[in-house]
Amino acid sequence: MSALELDETHDPERVSWIEVAPESDFPIQNLPFGIFSTERRDPRIGVAIGDRILDLRAIAEAGHLDEVADRAMLCGERLNELMAAGRPVWRALRGRLSDLLRVGGARALRDMPDAFCSFGEARMHLPARIGDYIDFYSSLEHATNLGRLFRPTGDPLLPNWRWIPIGYHGRSATIVPSGTPIRRPCGQRKSPEAEAPVFAPSRRLDIELEIGFFAGPGTALGERIPGERVREHIFGSVLVNDWSARDIQSWEYQPLGPFLGKSFATTISPWVVTMDALEPFRVAGPVQIPAPLPYLQRHDPENFSIALSVRLSSASMRERGCDPSTISRTSFASMYWSQAQQLTHAASNGATIRPGDLFASGTISGALPGSQGSLIELTENGAHPLELPDGEKRAFLEDGDEVTLLARCEREGFRSIGFGAAQGRVMPAESDRFA
């Protein structure tokens, strides 16, 4: 493995003068960016540290970041300008923030208690204006499982899958931050024996556990991104729940791909964990056979060792005071196609990439039972429903179910970091008055 690009911001001995609980997702080694507002602050950039948020606009306006970044890019309502600024700026800003927050570092923020607020005071917003949203299909196990369910008579893995990081464009307008209620969609579904479809609320509402990344500086029309420079083009990652209505999806998706079975909502976690924060957790991905074409060849260890889990709580569980049930545990480390390969491929035809474009991995599924990132896989298309702690069964989601995605990076010799949560609760479908 080539050397990781580590610096003093990754030092596990570094601690913040802001109190950080040992199990916190947000120690000083993380420093993720998000957009928050409070009663007296309009939406602006914040940095998570422990269970507090540092108001980046406040400290930029006080001049404490002038040496590393242009004030304007730190004082907007979204992260797009910072994403556009490029990796040297991202790294300089990270170094400066780490120094401002560390014990023994610069003391400028010690006299600015108003530059912080608690998580409880803040409302989180989308981190970026998302121009285009691409969803990939990069887990070998997931693609195989889905192929078996959707095309039972054919080869589950299509001939192009090992050559191309397969993906499609999703709907950017319906990407919502964690906590946004998810209304059960209506749509067409048709059972194999029925003569005609019906338009009705989905009965097979599912989740997809994914990790997405935000593009950095981007490209102009006609440009490509060579594999050896793709690192400069990825700003950071978030959790993604690609809510999926399986009954709508299976009836509509031929031949142009998923559409209304996916476009009703996509939840993301609000804190963007930078690729610099993820650097210690970089690992080699699985061997790729056949070897990818030259433009898709790997240049670094391009995968990331990120442990993922999915929690579910039903309305009944919450009423009875049951803890959420962990229904899946898996890892991002073994994804077949890496984020770098995904971006290189998406730009390989010269399509414009804009700062803030979101690229999701596709469902992250492992090979072992209980390591799949969707209910359709975990329950084998509903044949083996999950049993919840209070005795309820779940083939697919019921109204009132709340799903929480979590992610955590751990490695010997490094401070663990996490992603926070991507959470959403299912609301009943709108009445069928237009049906």
Place this chain on the structure above:
Amino acid sequence: MSALELDETHDPERVSWIEVAPESDFPIQNLPFGIFSTERRDPRIGVAIGDRILDLRAIAEAGHLDEVADRAMLCGERLNELMAAGRPVWRALRGRLSDLLRVGGARALRDMPDAFCSFGEARMHLPARIGDYIDFYSSLEHATNLGRLFRPTGDPLLPNWRWIPIGYHGRSATIVPSGTPIRRPCGQRKSPEAEAPVFAPSRRLDIELEIGFFAGPGTALGERIPGERVREHIFGSVLVNDWSARDIQSWEYQPLGPFLGKSFATTISPWVVTMDALEPFRVAGPVQIPAPLPYLQRHDPENFSIALSVRLSSASMRERGCDPSTISRTSFASMYWSQAQQLTHAASNGATIRPGDLFASGTISGALPGSQGSLIELTENGAHPLELPDGEKRAFLEDGDEVTLLARCEREGFRSIGFGAAQGRVMPAESDRFA
């Protein structure tokens, strides 16, 4: 047929005091909106009249539109705010502009020669910030032709096609205004007999002749658009050329649909012809069997009688002074799924619709020879190349080829109107240095 919603702006006797040539696309009955700039004007809203552009910002700032619309929505750099304003505002603005420009109407603009510029002085820009872009597949003839070519062993029309206005999300970042050069994309292609794909410039570059519409006020997450109100949600239409690399598309599109074979560029015409201008050309669409589900039932004559043509000129033709060759003539009138059905369907799962979202029809093809909207259909997958006036043959596009889409509405008793052009010239692929 129910009555058309006509008013005095559609009066064929109405003429402008601005000179308009008899064959002009832009008589006073049209009044399309676009975004233009000149040497001394930054991008702003304009209205085409004859071969001149009325500077909407200039006349709004002079107070001449205060009775019909908020100044701010007329003084921006894109049409999104006007699109968001809704049909009563659109109609009032159209009525006022018609009155300001007609012989015998309000005289306010007679003393403002600076409020006009010529087409030759102006550079045209994208009319809107396009949030999401959906491309449908709504021509029965096109879907049948493509199905036969891409799935030669199966039923060309899949079982869902007559129930669902099939569509997918495209890339909004690469939508470009008419005149933008189109670089031939590189990508993976694989011939059936080859063991592995290659990454190389596309050899089967094609066009798709389409009409797209821009969404009006839009919807919030979870809302639907009932069929009887969909008219209030469509602002206007443009020509769309959905450039397609057939070799990339055929290798990549299973199972998630078109991706890099389409995302490299989409050209639109710069003038948005409002649905009010198109009102006289409203006609009933083809009978739909089976009858659509209730939420998709038609409420008006929902189709539009728009004659379309595709012109091609090669570099060699231009050198020899040949006129462009018309390679296809077809009509929008017989599209199976209407724009109203497309939008109702896209919003039927509660997905957010934003003002300025673009919805394209899919390739418009008729049943007769020479009425197909793509080369793959016109040449039967390259088997029968077109012959150009200078003797060249064309199965797919060559570098230097220039394609122009045109559209025109004609109806007995009404003044004809047109769309202007969506034009693009093919540039050679970028060198393969990253391949």
